Amino acid sequence: MSVRRSAAVARTRTGRSRTPQGPGTGEGPSSGTAVRVASTVLAAGAGLAALVSIASSGLAVYFARRIVVPENSPEDLxxxxxxxxxxxxxxxxxxxxxxxxxxxxxxxxxxxxxxxxxxxxxxxxxxxxxxxxxxxxxxxxxxxxxxWGKWTGSVFTHPAQTGVPYEDVVLRSDVGDLPAWFLPTRAAAPADTWAILVHGRGATRTETLRAARVLDTLGVPALAMSYRNDPEVRTSAAARYGLGDTEWIDVDLAIDHALAHGARRVVLFGWSMGGAIVFQAASRGRNRERIAGLVLDGPVVDWYDVLDNQARLNYLPTPIARLTLQMISQPWARPFTGLETPLDLDRLDWVTRASELDRPVLLIHSDDDEFVPSGPSHSLARVRSDLVTMPHYDTAAHTKEWNVDPERWEDDVANYLEAKLRVRAPAPSAG
Incomplete structure (x- = not known):
């Protein structure tokens, strides 16, 4: 089912219908009984239709809130x-x-x-x-x-476990303090290109630590950041995800920090919804001219496609799926979703906006990703083959390509940074 476009409005015609007459009876008692029966049936039908409409609206509200309301996934394994x-x-x-x-x-x-x-x-x-x-x-x-436990792709919960150096830093945002880890490289001559690491929906910055070792090897300093509404930052039940439409503002703050501490340019890494976030930072941010490239892992390239997929997985009828999309993208639904500003899903669709892409991209996306299907990533890679490098991955679940084969993932990242961004691994120190 497709929920990308609004359904056409069905129009019905009303007209007079004849009440059947009994033979030779004219407008006698049998005719009046038929009218009363018909009225009762119509009233019951109208009541049932109203109940169905209320139930459908309630279901749409439920799924709309599931999309934008942050929640911690349960330990159900x-x-x-x-x-x-x-x-x-x-x-x-x-x-x-x-x-x-x-x-x-x-x-x-x-x-x-x-x-x-x-x-x-x-x-x-x-x-x-x-x-x-x-x-x-x-x-x-x-x-x-x-x-009971929860299966995750985060194999490190703290940078100390990666073996690379780190420092705790704080980014100052309009929504409050955003904790981050600065991962300075051990290279004698660090690169002037920094990496900004942006995790996905429902995850934390620990998700991004899988990139720490290869960046350290390449001499690339990195900043593993948090952002508004993520589990480390949100302070109230009123928090709502912007699906990338609002969180990119905090990426600009991370770039500010990098530029103030020696970076001349940055490469943005994004996992899952983090991919949607860095797309927005690269197209709307005040620091976009300092962004040299993007590295995306299981990214949301097109939210329409992701929500289509979720509707199928949840057996959501097409009318309810369409109403769900309207609720997160239209002003009238703010009382139901709690969103301050409706989300612009067209602005988050980078298959349609492919011609606007102006940075080299490494796109890592397993074809066995069932949560965020790889189709839009392939579409973007196909129409922008001049900028997008997309090696073939399968087997891995959502954003777990590194987990299945870390050596290959790190090789692909290193080759991209060296070939496309001219980042060179530092020479070994003498002695």
Whole structure:
């Protein structure tokens, strides 16, 4: 189903209809009874239609709020068993599409206070539909006592775990303080190009730490930022995501910080909704002339397509899906969604705006991404092959290409930065 365009308004004609007459009776009692029965049926039908309309509107409000209201995803993955001790742990989990994938992942537990780094599959039991995976490390909490967890692509919860240097910094925004990590490179001669790392919807800046090591190797300083309405920043239930239409303002602040501390230009990294955010920063920001390029991982290139996909996954009828889109993009729905300003979904559609792209882009997007389908990314890469480099990826779930094959992901990023932006890895120091 497509929810991109509004449905045509159906018009109905009203007219007089004859009341059937009984044979030879004219306008007798049987005719009056028929009229009363018909009136009762019409009234019941009108009432049912009103109920259906109310239910449809309520469902549209529910899904519209799910799109823009920040929420923390639940720890709904059952931790069946943990065996072993210290550096030789194995965790048994239900076998799902995510837990069966190759690679290294994070497992959050204990209400987000616990975290373990989960490695390769050790054993799969098709009878019980369970999988055992190696635990590479427990970075916080007691995994033995955990009963429920959350599967994530964030394998690092703090830059100290990456082995690269870091500093805590704060960006001053109109919505308050935005915590960030500055990742200075260990290179003797840092590049004058900085990386600004922008996480996705519902995630935090920990998501972006997967890029830390390759940037350090290349001598590229980085700033892993938070932004308005994300889990680290929001302070009230009134917070609403702008899907990139508002958050880009904070990227400009991060660029200000980089320029004030030695950067001459920046490359913007964006994961998922972070991709939509950096597209806006690159096209609307006051620092756009200092943006040398974009690195996008599982990006939202076109929100219409993403919301179409979510409507299909949730079996949402087309009229309700269209009403949902209207609610997040029209002023009349602000009391229902809580949005201060309606979202401009056309402005967030970079397939339609492809001709406006004016920066080289590395676009990493798995064809097995079911949450944000890769179709719009392929469309953008196809029509702007002069600027967009899109290597083929599959297998990985949403924004987890690094998790499946970190060496390849880092090679693709390094090759792009070296070839397109002329960033060169520093020569090894003598001795």
């Amino acid at each position: 059952e931790i069946l068993h943990v065996s072993g001790f210290d550096d030789d742990l194995t965790v048994q989990l239900p076998a799902t599409e995510d837990t069966m994938l190759p690679g290294t992942y994070g497992l959050m537990f204990a209400g987000g206070n616990g975290h373990a780094r989960i490695g390769e599959v050790v054993e799969y039991d098709p009878a019980s539909r369970t999988v055992a995976r190696r635990v590479e490390s427990v970075t916080s909490g007691d995994l033995h006592r955990a009963r």
